[in-house]
Amino acid sequence: MLARPVRIAVALVLALGAVLFLALGPARAAEKPKVVATFSILGDIVAAVGRDMIELTVLVGPDGDAHVYQPTPADAKAVAQAQLIVVNGLGFEGWIDRLVKAARTKGTVVAASQGIQPQAVRERGRAHGHGHDHGHGAKGKAPDPHAWQDLRNGAAYARTIAAALASIDAGNAAAYRANGEAYAASLLALDAEIRAAFAAIPRAQRKVVTAHDAFGYFSTAYGVDFVAPVGVSTEAEASAGDVAKLIRQIKKERIGAVFVETVTDKRLAEQIVRETGARMGGTLYADALSKAGGPADSYVKMFRHNARQLVEALAGKNM
Numbered sequence: 042m043l044a045r046p047v048r049i050a051v052a053l054v055l056a057l058g059a060v061l062f063l064a065l066g067p068a069r070a071a072e073k074p075k076v077v078a079t080f081s082i083l084g085d086i087v088a089a090v091g092r093d094m095i096e097l098t099v100l101v102g103p104d105g106d107a108h109v110y111q112p113t114p115a116d117a118k119a120v121a122q123a124q125l126i127v128v129n130g131l132g133f134e135g136w137i138d139r140l141v142k143a144a145r146t147k148g149t150v151v152a153a154s155q156g157i158q159p160q161a162v163r164e165r166g167r168a169h170g171h172g173h174d175h176g177h178g179a180k181g182k183a184p185d186p187h188a189w190q191d192l193r194n195g196a197a198y199a200r201t202i203a204a205a206l207a208s209i210d211a212g213n214a215a216a217y218r219a220n221g222e223a224y225a226a227s228l229l230a231l232d233a234e235i236r237a238a239f240a241a242i243p244r245a246q247r248k249v250v251t252a253h254d255a256f257g258y259f260s261t262a263y264g265v266d267f268v269a270p271v272g273v274s275t276e277a278e279a280s281a282g283d284v285a286k287l288i289r290q291i292k293k294e295r296i297g298a299v300f301v302e303t304v305t306d307k308r309l310a311e312q313i314v315r316e317t318g319a320r321m322g323g324t325l326y327a328d329a330l331s332k333a334g335g336p337a338d339s340y341v342k343m344f345r346h347n348a349r350q351l352v353e354a355l356a357g358k359n360m
Contacts (some may be wrong), residue, residue, distance in 0.1 A: 072171040074210045075148075077123040080107040081135045081330040082189055083153060083198070085340045087127055089224045094213045098123070107133065112140045120144040124209045127202060130154040133186035151205040153198040158203050159184035188329065190258040192232035192344060196225035231341060232262075235348045239263045242356045249351065250291060250299040255327035264358050265351060268296060288316050298322030298354040322354035 073096045078084035084099035087157060091097060098119040101107040120126055121144040128137050130152030162183045188194040203221025207214035239247065247265045254269040300322045312334060325347050326337040337343035 063198045072122045073124050074206070075119075076206070077106060077119050077126045079126075079128050079137055079146075080110075080328070081105065082328070082340055082343065083127060083129055085330060086153070086189075086195065086198050086224075089200055089221045089340075090199055090217055091206055092220060093162050094210065094216065095206065101329070102331045103335070103338065105329050107328060108135070110134075110136060112136055116140060120148070121146050123148040125205055126150045127205065128152050129186060129189070131159055131184045131186035131188060132292070149205065149209060151200050151201065154186070154188045154194070155201055157188050157197055159186075159188060160261065161185065162254075162257075184335070185254075185257045187255045188258055190327070191258055191262040192228045193262065194258065195340060195344075196228045196232075199225045199228065227341070231344060234264060235344065236351050239265060242352070247320060247355055248294060248296045249298055249354065250287070251325065251327075256325075261348075263348075265355075300325045300350070300354075323350040325350060 043331055046282060073094060075098070076087060076095045077098045077100065078087045079099075080101040081099055081103045084097065087095075088097055100112065100116050100119070101110045117140060126137075126148050126151060127143065128134055128220065131154050162185045171193060189198060199221045203217045206217040210217070244264060248268065249265065250268045254267065256265070256267040259265060260267050268291070326343045330339065330343055331337040335347045
């Protein structure tokens with residue numbers, strides 16, 4: 042039997058070990074992978090897959106314009122500390138490569154759009170909109186970065202993000218993949234619902250005007266023609282000639298609805314309404330979610346809101 046002083050010493054060591062376990066064990070268990078997403082729509086998809094297993098930072102928040110965003114020192118710090126940086130890719134975030142380089146991050150950078158067949162930016166003067174090359178080559182040949190505007194691509198984003206999270210956090214890999222598949226399934230179900238709603242509207246009737254050409258993928262997926270006076274980037278500005286040509290087209294084709302977008306100046310849309318007699322069809326969310334509590338504060342709600350606005354304008358009925 043141990044002498045009493047020895048028993049006391051052993052007890053103290055065990056007690057100290059227990060205290061250290063309680064102090065350090067849970068803290069280590071509570072450490073979550075730090076993940077950065079570049080803008081609000083992408084951030085919502087990452088959050089749907091990662092849930093409470095990750096610590097997420099979104100650089101460009103709700104109602105923010107990622108086309109013209111200027112990164113802050115806080116952004117550089119977040120990127121430097123991140124294990125995973127999720128970007129859209131396809132030239133959408135023109136500033137992200139510089140930010141990643143400046144932050145000297147050791148984290149993994151993954152493009153959510155990888156593996157998706159990109160659409161080309163439509164050439165200036167085409168019926169559906171005007172091109173802006175984002176620095177990727179000849180006019181009309183650059184990839185349109187707004188791939189999330191097709192819900193099937195959104196489902197692919199979710200699966201890519203799930204695989205990326207699994208690669209940096211093997212302990213939760215199965216949960217990430219399950220979340221990604223469940224979320225992708227919900228997006229595909231919504232995709233089928235929206236396709237059916239537009240299919241009920243005569244094809245020739247599905248024409249609207251938007252401020253910039255962010256809906257190319259939506260157009261292809263759901264059969265709605267979007268006419269825009271400027272290109273895919275909000276950095277572009279419509280010339281007087283562009284606007285005059287668009288006004289002539291609206292009158293000729295009797296396009297009845299003009300929509301504004303949350304990240305663009307609505308004065309151009311108002312001018313078009315005044316000069317054509319078309320009606321203002323409502324607000325669409327193209328490149329950013331609304332603030333919390335708004336009509337489009339998640340990717341799913343954004344799609345439902347946009348589809349509802351369009352269906353009501355084109356068919357005169359509720360969705």
